[in-house]
Amino acid sequence: MNFFENKKDILQKSINWWNPGKTKQWQEDGIDLVIGKREGYYFYDMDGKKLMNVHLNGGTFNLGHRNPELIEALLEATNYFDIGNHHFPSITRAQLAEQLAQCTPEGLKYTIFSSGGSEAIDVALKCARYATKRKKFISIKNGYHGHTGLAVSLGNERYSKVFLSEGDPNEFVHVPFNDLSAMEQELSKGDVAGVIIETIPATYGFPLPLQNYLATVKAMCERYGSVYIADEVQTGLMRTGKLWGIEHYGVKPDILVTAKGLGGGIYPIAATVVNERAGGWMNEDGLAHISTFGGAELGCVVASKVLEISQRPQVVKNVDYVARYLRSGLERIQQQYPDFFVGIRQLGVVMGLEFDHPEGAKYVMSSLYKHGVWAIYSMLDNRVLQFKPGLLCNKAYCDELLEKCEAGIKEASQQIKYSFTR
16 A cells, blocks of 8 residues: 555545545645654644644544554564454453553442443443433533444534434433533433533533532432543543543542543553443443454553553653643733633643634634644634643743744734734
8 A cells, every 4th residue: 555645646535535524624724634744742744744733633642643652562562462352351451451440530440441432432321321220311512422322412413413313302411511500400300320521521612610510510410319420531641630630620430431542542442431330230241232342452552551651750740841831831922912812721731722703713723734733623612722732742842832822823813803804
């Protein structure tokens, strides 16, 4: 296979044989990108354009593109392992499951492995239904939990309606984020299997939970017999300064889901970590759920190394440094454009940059792209730019990033002012 074809040919093949709508939309947005070489927190367009990556594909590349330690672990593992056989006990699955039990919040015990985050969310919902013998779920309006059969019904209709998968309103209820009254109104009916919340809703633009919101929701779940599911797909793995974002809020979930960065961008793997109540089905019928590629043995080796790296004291310290350093620099930029750049939503290196224009983040995304930075607007709130640097960034990278951000935000601000005065 020729990996170095002409970019124009790759774009045409993508329109012909892959996804015409997505390919054309990026072209219309001015993002003429086909990723070629990639390394660390940079990647290159096939034509050679160098880009700093602060989207990280939702945190998939927390530890950078092609992290050498992860590649070394994978290559060494190929001397002995392959994907394995999901029917039988496995060396690497057993070790990774134990590791997850030790590093997740108290009370979580069993791990069910999947090949991706949406599948892992589906598993979480099934476990909640088993535990409660109820079918209904509560999720957040404009939340996002993936695209598979059950998961897609939890999110915005943009992703479900086209497939007739909005979900029965008697089974899937959406309430506003940070609205405790609306949450209790639904939970108090006593028919809810579980509440699922992204600790900080990513696709909605990273609005932060109000003080005691998540803890109060968990207390309500306990009061009304429902399961609390923490979706940590984008907020886990040290992105918030703690291994799991939910730790900041003193909540011990009944189920925790992790994916994306768990495979380090090297091997797809996801995990649903459950307490004994939610995982009790495995003592009744361990074959009730299976996944051929879930917990592939090679993926488990990579994930184990990801967890080890992410918890190193120097990495934890670096996340705190990068979060504070970038915050300071972004605030300086904000002071220059206070009428346009109006807010910074942040927990650790999870950031949402807020702009005072209904599509402000789209303008900023395009301008940053021209200046060599890749960050994406929040799909369900186009005012907010998802800005998510990696765990291992250094000062030089941060300085380069801030310089380019200043230029990009300035350009976007001027472009919007010009469009208003025409």
